[in-house]
Amino acid sequence: MSFQWTVDRGIYAIPGIDELEPLELADGHITVRGSMSVLRLRYDGGLEGAGLTALPHQQTLEKYVSIHVVDRRSDTIIFQSDKVRVANQQWQVGVKGRLEGSFSFECIGYVNDSYGR
Numbered sequence: 001m002s003f004q005w006t007v008d009r010g011i012y013a014i015p016g017i018d019e020l021e022p023l024e025l026a027d028g029h030i031t032v033r034g035s036m037s038v039l040r041l042r043y044d045g046g047l048e049g050a051g052l053t054a055l056p057h058q059q060t061l062e063k064y065v066s067i068h069v070v071d072r073r074s075d076t077i078i079f080q081s082d083k084v085r086v087a088n089q090q091w092q093v094g095v096k097g098r099l100e101g102s103f104s105f106e107c108i109g110y111v112n113d114s115y116g117r
Contacts, residue, residue, distance in 0.1 A: 003069055005034030005079060005110070032081065032107045036067075040091065040099040047103055053086040067105070076113045083108040
């Protein structure tokens with residue numbers, strides 16, 4: 001199973017008139033996206049059963065969820081966000097009927113082990 005995330009700093013170039021190179025690099029909106037692979041157990045209800053996303057007919061009632069990834073050995077926060085929304089999910093039946101899936105998410109803000117230093 002895996003967990004990965006990308007932080008896009010939103011930096012963009014400010015062009016000048018009749019200039020081939022940008023005059024400056026400006027700050028933009030920070031976007032945090034990621035994905036996680038999961039193993040679905042029998043009768044667990046998938047992401048909806050775990051409360052990570054709403055059922056299709058209740059989409060407008062969906063709330064943010066939290067994702068915390070912690071190193072068990074050192075109790076260090078690897079990734080933490082409390083305002084996460086699931087963007088999509090994908091499932092496949094693997095060897096011996098094993099149901100494997102993944103979902104991608106987008107979140108507002110995150111912290112890691114450098115937070116608070």
